[in-house]
């Protein structure tokens with residue numbers, strides 16, 4: 001263990017697309033755990049689109065990041081010193097922790113991981129927050145029925161890949177929308193999606209019409225903007241529109257004026273519902289258990305896009321907005337062993 005702790009701060013608030021100048025890497029001493037605390041070494045760090053909202057300085061469902069302060073996010077780490085009777089040195093844990101080599105915790109909001117059950121990195125992806133988002137969004141709001149047509153935008157990402165696979169498990173016809181040939185091939189050939197649309201190269205209006213001849217029963221929306229406008233034109237009677245994310249809008253300097261959808265929702269008696277995965281906090285254990293079981297049974301597959309080095313976390317985060325990741329984007333900060 002070194003004496004230096006590298007940390008990544010939010011140096012300035014991004015205006016439009018974030019760039020590396022919005023971040024700063026600083027070095028400080030490794031903190032000493034007090035009585036009841038743990039020292040955790042970061043092994044994997046998660047970069048997530050929602051963090052962009054926290055960088056704006058506006059309070060939403062979650063408090064904003066402060067400039068000049070260390071960023072925090074999903075982390076998988078190893079207990080290297082324990083002064084808390086509930087944790088032992090060497091245990092693997094996950095929680096919301098600083099973007100740093102080392103951090104302190106009182107253990108309250110940490111979840112212990114069993115490295116034998118699944119690779120620990122999955123706690124930040126398919127068996128963690130993104131997986132839970134797909135699980136509760138699709139099943140609780142979407143209520144998929146066999147034979148229904150489910151369209152998923154942002155389909156090749158951390159949430160989208162899980163939502164699509166669960167929809168397949170429920171007997172739905174699944175159409176995935178993503179931004180590259182590599183992504184659409186993965187969705188169709190490896191995950192078994194019934195059809196795919198590359199929104200960068202295809203005419204969205206024609207493609208949705210072609211691949212959803214019977215209309216859209218469930219739309220799991222991760223991106224918003226013009227992609228969603230085209231899907232919304234094809235929604236069926238009693239369709240369910242799951243508003244999970246609007247990544248196409250996160251870096252806009254001026255909000256877009258989209259179509260006003262209320263009339264369409266009335267005409268089709270459709271439901272459009274937003275949600276935050278934390279709405280289901282009291283059911284997370286249920287979701288983790290089910291996702292873990294499906295993984296174990298080989299019913300779910302996953303991909304991770306791993307960037308090495310804490311210093312590359314800003315670049316990995318920025319890459320989310322350029323579609324650089326297939327599956328869950330992670331940063332590997334240290335070796336597990």
Ligand SMILES: NC(=O)c1ccc[n+]([C@@H]2O[C@H](COP(=O)([O-])OP(=O)(O)OC[C@H]3O[C@@H](n4cnc5c(N)ncnc54)[C@H](OP(=O)(O)O)[C@@H]3O)[C@@H](O)[C@H]2O)c1
Pocket residue numbers: 048049050129130133154155156157158159160177178179180183222223227243244245246247248249275276277278320321322323324325326327328329
């Ligand atoms: N409601 C919740 O509680 C909750 C929880 C987690 C995540 N989310 C939301 O769910 C969405 C997906 O999150 P994730 O963690 O799974 O991220 P992700 O899909 O793994 O990564 C982001 C992907 O978004 C796509 N993208 C980026 N900019 C885009 C644009 N302008 N237009 C269309 N697509 C764009 C890119 O894929 P392409 O190459 O296909 O463009 C990129 O790879 C995000 O909107 C996120 O904010 C919501």
